Amino acid sequence: MENRENEFSNEELEIQNEPNFRENSGPLEGFFGVLKGALCGVDQEQIDDEEQSSFDVERQRRQFERQLRRAELRRLTNETEDAKQAKMYNKEHKMLDKQDKKEQRELKLEQKRLKKLEKELLKLEKARLKQQKAEMKAQKKLEKQRLKKLRDKEKLEKKLQKQASKQHKLGRINNVQVDVTGAVSESPIEESKESDNLESSHSSDDESQVDQDMDVSRSDESNEDISDEGRKVDSVRAKSIEAQIQESLSRNKDLAKMLKLAQDLNKEEKRKKRLENLNKQKKPVLTPHEKLISDFLKSQIKFRKMVCSKKDLDKCNLDEDRKQLIIGIRESLGKVSNDKVKENRKKGLELIAKIDNQKLFVYTSKKIGPEEDAWKGHAPAEEPQTHFRVDDTTCTLCLDQFLPDDVLRSINTCGHVFHAECFEEHVLYCGRYRDCTCPNCRGAIM
Incomplete structure (x- = not known):
């Protein structure tokens, strides 16, 4: 050669x-x-x-x-x-x-x-x-x-x-x-x-x-x-x-x-x-140290998805300790979200996650949303119906979880919360063809 x-x-x-x-x-x-x-x-x-x-x-x-x-x-x-x-x-x-x-x-x-x-x-x-x-x-x-x-x-x-x-x-x-x-x-x-x-x-x-x-x-x-x-x-x-x-x-x-x-x-x-x-x-070639880091991150991401999703844990191949931990986190998230939505229906929404730092969740107490009411409904405020009850930690329009930095909008009549951009698109679309209603309970918005 x-x-x-x-x-x-x-x-x-x-x-x-x-x-x-x-x-x-x-x-x-x-x-x-x-x-x-x-x-x-x-x-x-x-x-x-x-x-x-x-x-x-x-x-x-x-x-x-x-x-x-x-x-x-x-x-x-x-x-x-x-x-x-x-x-x-x-x-x-x-x-x-x-x-x-x-x-x-x-x-x-x-x-x-x-x-x-x-x-x-x-x-x-x-x-x-x-x-x-x-x-x-x-x-x-x-x-x-x-x-x-x-x-x-x-x-x-x-x-x-x-x-x-x-x-x-x-x-x-x-x-x-x-x-x-x-x-x-x-x-x-x-x-x-x-x-x-x-x-x-x-x-x-x-x-x-x-x-x-x-x-x-x-x-x-x-x-x-x-x-x-x-x-x-x-x-x-x-x-x-x-x-x-x-x-x-x-x-x-x-x-x-x-x-x-x-x-x-x-x-x-x-x-x-x-x-x-x-x-x-x-297809990058990773070193052993990089492989360990990537595997750890993937496992943490999967764990977070399991916590935020509504899948049955019995169908998943998980240990009992991991199942109990996920169930506890879900209960704490549900209690916090339901209580704060009822209290701050007109002021906005506060999401507080009481979770350990080891589980990739941070303890936060931050006010999110508008300081004033975004929509003023003509109908009196009523409690949402029980069979229309939805988890308040996710937006039902885009199916994404609420984060501390997101801008949110709440409906005064029923109290359901959505992302601001998603809610505006929904209102524009509904206003063209029919009267605006809540996508969760079908209650009148205005």
Whole structure:
């Protein structure tokens, strides 16, 4: 057994001294470095899948070894009787719990980092959407400008057509005048020259405007090409980051499942320990001295029950001396209770027990009950009937014996006594369905 324990302790030391067990920061830092580089626009190398898989396998192996070690420690603690060995096993169990807590903390840190990365991704997406909106607005503005230019061109063309039509009309009129007079005037020639000059000027203006429109369209196309390239780069980066996050989430899910299984096992172990402790508490192991005390107390309790009850002593297996003693105690209790009830029917009740201290009864003379009358009946006070006579040392509602510290209530009409709480409940119950009466003699209370 000792050799086996040493083997388990050596394996635990080896696991604790491993670099991956102390701080699993190497692969995690590389993973988050890649994510940060992608967010900042810097190209970095991705994590090797083989290293990450080996890291997961090692973690699962450590968890499985801890579970085996816990089971072994539990078995050893149940088998061993030496206190020192049990303490050592408990220390090892605590060490295993600490290791589990460390892994849980690491997982929480990873989850926090992933949340931060997701927030950064959302920020990037929002910025990208803003850029898209700005680009759309710029495109709309350019389209509006282009449409305005086209409209201006159409307006100029219409004006030129109108001027050309006017010139044609003027030329026809001049030709008609020449035919009629037979002489050619110089004015129409000059007008034709002026019209030619105007047409040439308008054509030059149109060509310059067309060149400007071509330049604007080319600049728009170049801007669109640049924006398309930027979008492609952003989409590639976002896809790479999303793929890395999905891989990390899948790995974290596996780890979370393993941790849940370990937590369930720990809960079952704790529940079993509680049940074992309860069973031990139910059946305690007493020393000889404690056994004597418990037996003595049980015998005294039985004796008190025999005195307070109304059982026939002939049916009980008791000695004659014990029977005579019980009979004497009962007679003394009955005399005291009957006499004091008759004397203090309106003032309250005094219970006096003239019994030796050896019989677990104390000599007391104490006034119990209300100083004033609790109930004032309309009917005259009468003696209770003989066939309704009841022992005045017990409450007939709850069937418990009166004690010196109890608060009692007496009925003025018949003199029967009860506990205050029991009597109030009886009055409330009777008042709902019928008139209030004494539960012993059925006499009217009010």
